[in-house]
Amino acid sequence: MALLNDLAKKKEGLVNGHRLCPGCTHSVIMRQALAAADTDKYDIVIAAATGCFEVSTGLYPYTSWNVPWIHSAFENAASTIAGVEAMYKVWKKKGKTNKDIRFIAVASDGGTYDIGLQALSGAIERGHQFLYICNDNNAYQNTGNQRSSATPFGASTTTSPNGTIIQGKTQPKKDIMSVLEGHHMQYIAQASPSNWRDLMDKVKKALDVNGPTYINVIEPCTTGWGFPAHKAIEIAQLAVDTCVWPLYEVVEGKVVINYKPKNKLPVEEYLKPQKRFAHLFKKGNEHLIEEYQKQVDKHWEWLLKREESGISY
Amino acid sequence: MGKKVALTGNEAAAHAIRQINPDVVAAFPITPSTPIPQNIAQYIADGKMDTELVTVESEHSAMSACIGAAAGGGRVMTATSANGYALMWEMLYIASGARLPIVMAVAARALSGPLNIHGDHSDIMGGRDSGWIELVAENSQEAYDNLIQAVKIAENKDVMTPALGAFDGFNISHSIEIWEMEDDDKVREFVGEYEPLFPLLKTEEPVTHGAWAPPDWYFEHRMSQLKGLLNAKDVVVNVGKEFGKAFGREYGIYEAYKMDDADYVIVAMGSVCGTTKDVVDSLRDNGVKAGLLKLRLFRPFPYKELADVLSGAKAIAVLDRVSPAGAQGGPLFNEIRSALYDANNRPPVINYSYGLGGRDTQPVHINSVYDTLKKIVETGKVEKQFDCLNLRGAWG
Ligand SMILES: Cc1ncc(C[n+]2csc(CCOP(=O)(O)OP(=O)(O)O)c2C)c(N)n1
Ligand code: SF4
Ligand SMILES: [Mg+2]
Numbered sequence: 001m002a003l004l005n006d007l008a009k010k011k012e013g014l015v016n017g018h019r020l021c022p023g024c025t026h027s028v029i030m031r032q033a034l035a036a037a038d039t040d041k042y043d044i045v046i047a048a049a050t051g052c053f054e055v056s057t058g059l060y061p062y063t064s065w066n067v068p069w070i071h072s073a074f075e076n077a078a079s080t081i082a083g084v085e086a087m088y089k090v091w092k093k094k095g096k097t098n099k100d101i102r103f104i105a106v107a108s109d110g111g112t113y114d115i116g117l118q119a120l121s122g123a124i125e126r127g128h129q130f131l132y133i134c135n136d137n138n139a140y141q142n143t144g145n146q147r148s149s150a151t152p153f154g155a156s157t158t159t160s161p162n163g164t165i166i167q168g169k170t171q172p173k174k175d176i177m178s179v180l181e182g183h184h185m186q187y188i189a190q191a192s193p194s195n196w197r198d199l200m201d202k203v204k205k206a207l208d209v210n211g212p213t214y215i216n217v218i219e220p221c222t223t224g225w226g227f228p229a230h231k232a233i234e235i236a237q238l239a240v241d242t243c244v245w246p247l248y249e250v251v252e253g254k255v256v257i258n259y260k261p262k263n264k265l266p267v268e269e270y271l272k273p274q275k276r277f278a279h280l281f282k283k284g285n286e287h288l289i290e291e292y293q294k295q296v297d298k299h300w301e302w303l304l305k306r307e308e309s310g311i312s313y
Numbered sequence: 314m315g316k317k318v319a320l321t322g323n324e325a326a327a328h329a330i331r332q333i334n335p336d337v338v339a340a341f342p343i344t345p346s347t348p349i350p351q352n353i354a355q356y357i358a359d360g361k362m363d364t365e366l367v368t369v370e371s372e373h374s375a376m377s378a379c380i381g382a383a384a385g386g387g388r389v390m391t392a393t394s395a396n397g398y399a400l401m402w403e404m405l406y407i408a409s410g411a412r413l414p415i416v417m418a419v420a421a422r423a424l425s426g427p428l429n430i431h432g433d434h435s436d437i438m439g440g441r442d443s444g445w446i447e448l449v450a451e452n453s454q455e456a457y458d459n460l461i462q463a464v465k466i467a468e469n470k471d472v473m474t475p476a477l478g479a480f481d482g483f484n485i486s487h488s489i490e491i492w493e494m495e496d497d498d499k500v501r502e503f504v505g506e507y508e509p510l511f512p513l514l515k516t517e518e519p520v521t522h523g524a525w526a527p528p529d530w531y532f533e534h535r536m537s538q539l540k541g542l543l544n545a546k547d548v549v550v551n552v553g554k555e556f557g558k559a560f561g562r563e564y565g566i567y568e569a570y571k572m573d574d575a576d577y578v579i580v581a582m583g584s585v586c587g588t589t590k591d592v593v594d595s596l597r598d599n600g601v602k603a604g605l606l607k608l609r610l611f612r613p614f615p616y617k618e619l620a621d622v623l624s625g626a627k628a629i630a631v632l633d634r635v636s637p638a639g640a641q642g643g644p645l646f647n648e649i650r651s652a653l654y655d656a657n658n659r660p661p662v663i664n665y666s667y668g669l670g671g672r673d674t675q676p677v678h679i680n681s682v683y684d685t686l687k688k689i690v691e692t693g694k695v696e697k698q699f700d701c702l703n704l705r706g707a708w709g
Binding site for chain 1: 336337339363365367368369370371373374377378379380381382383385386387389403404407411513514515516519520523524526527530534
């Protein structure tokens with residue numbers, strides 16, 4: 001891993017002047033990812049799905065992108081990059097380029113867990129070379145914080161609101177990592193911008209795979225989740241330290257947990273600073289926090305057991 | 314020298330694509346166009362073309378991958394029908410908005426529901442405002458010729474607009490006809506090399522494709538896109554002439570069949586024109602001044618040219634292979650009628666729906682249309698502005 005000093009001097013692929021909310025981590029994650037890319041060795045081309053990140057960085061007549069970038073629609077970042085990658089194969093074959101180009105598709109949870117899942121699954125199965133990064137901010141933020149299948153249990157969103165008889169989302173979050181594991185990719189991982197070295201390592205590894213790879217990244221959203229703009233990285237860290245967002249890799253089917261908190265914090269620590277969970281702390285709703293904790297523990301223990309078993313494909 | 318072959322319309326389209334040998338094809342099977350990606354896959358497997366075939370998991374992804382590939386920088390083609398075309402819908406607008414000259418073969422078919430896999434124009438008429446150039450073929454020969462020309466039309470620098478070459482599902486796609494297949498190298502020479510504008514893969518000059526446009530820019534984008542589409546009209550004519558020089562079959566935006574002195578005129582597109590020509594011939598043998606205006610270019614709609622060639626008629630029937638779906642008539646009818654509004658002579662225009670979901674249209678039905686036109690001229694009265702051909706029971 002390069003020294004911070006060197007990283008700071010690296011030409012940025014995503015530049016300032018974009019219109020994300022102050023404190024948004026979409027840009028933080030992408031800058032970490034692009035800093036990790038070994039751009040002395042290869043170039044990067046990006047396809048983005050519709051969503052906060054796309055609308056904030058590609059607004060005609062401006063662009064925040066210093067690398068080739070394409071947006072076409074919401075549900076098709078994977079099939080769009082698949083097309084670009086197919087054309088790259090032709091360029092190589094016909095001698096139109098001798099460059100090493102690697103491909104990234106970026107989307108949030110809506111464009112990944114939900115409407116884009118089919119295109120993602122198809123592109124992975126076909127074996128295109130691309131790293132798919134999902135910046136999971138737990139809801140459709142661009143359209144105003146509607147629930148997605150990535151919205152966690154109990155969270156209040158504009159379509160799973162807290163009310164007098166229903167307290168936020170009643171279903172647990174989809175385990176997208178397991179869904180993607182079923183595709184038997186060489187490499188998939190979960191990361192957080194709070195643990196940036198870990199995130200960068202993962203991006204670098206993924207980009208070195210000659211095939212599809214996937215990284216699920218927690219993307220704290222100040223506006224939708226309801227926390228002060230300067231707290232995003234802290235929130236991400238709390239997600240990691242409570243094991244709400246375990247940092248792990250699945251390498252050829254083998255689980256490797258990259259970080260085991262010495263002192264696993266109770267989920268309240270993560271939930272408390274976020275307005276979307278405020279109702280869980282009202283008198284009478286204690287069971288909801290218990291349920292939340294139960295879901296997190298169950299998943300964490302399952303991961304630990306899988307790691308311990310050492311089983312791979 | 315080209316050679317005469319007896320093959321289906323789908324095979325004609327597949328051979329055209331093989332000879333064009335595009336950089337990328339991304340496609341998904343659907344009846345009746347399925348044989349096209351199948352044949353392409355076989356040609357690639359047999360080393361007869363070296364296209365990169367992306368066997369996507371849906372038509373939405375087919376058009377998305379086409380867009381990615383075309384923006385990547387190269388020549389891109391696909392094929393589809395009906396529900397597949399409908400699933401592409403969102404991406405059709407994005408392809409044309411991005412000014413990517415993708416070329417698509419459409420074996421035109423009915424849209425569900427009820428589910429029906431047979432020929433009509435519901436798909437291409439449904440997408441007529443998606444910003445694509447639409448060429449419609451009468452037979453396998455034209456299906457083949459149109460696809461080859463479509464590449465040159467779409468990629469013209471003044472056009473840079475995606476184009477589809479449609480031919481009727483089953484009537485053409487699955488019928489064996491004799492047509493002329495040109496030499497591979499001649500076709501390749503005709504379409505030439507394509508130099509993509511702003512390719513993503515030219516990483517030393519990074520470009521942003523698909524930025525969104527706010528209210529102070531969207532309008533300008535759409536109007537500049539429209540100019541490209543409208544420019545296609547002249548380019549279609551020029552490419553049609555070039556094609557004539559190269560291969561001996563010249564094309565325009567329409568074919569005027571026995572129109573010079575025609576009193577009773579049918580306007581139609583697609584395979585029904587073959588039947589109609591036969592009927593026109595026998596009516597002419599009996600001294601009836603019947604004519605057919607076969608439209609080849611539906612988008613951009615050549616309204617001036619059509620008004621000129623039609624305003625001499627005494628009565629006109631427009632055949633639409635779709636339901637009017639609540640409009641005054643079918644889309645071809647409405648556009649033809651509108652085109653004639655500014656003409657000095659405005660003949661009465663009536664409309665028929667025909668052939669929906671593969672319903673047969675025979676000479677007897679076409680004859681009934683000419684009979685009705687004659688009656689309109691004789692009585693000066695239009696009894697039914699809209700009617701159906703070969704529908705169980707009477708309409709209306
Ligand atoms: C087919 C389609 N349906 C709906 C939308 C409206 N839409 C745009 S962005 C978006 C939500 C994006 O959510 P996500 O992918 O999670 O990205 P985020 O904004 O949260 O980063 C929606 C619903 C759309 N653009 N296209
Ligand atoms: S709404 Fe959330 S995800 Fe969207 S730009 Fe703002 S902070 Fe970022
Ligand atoms: Mg989201």
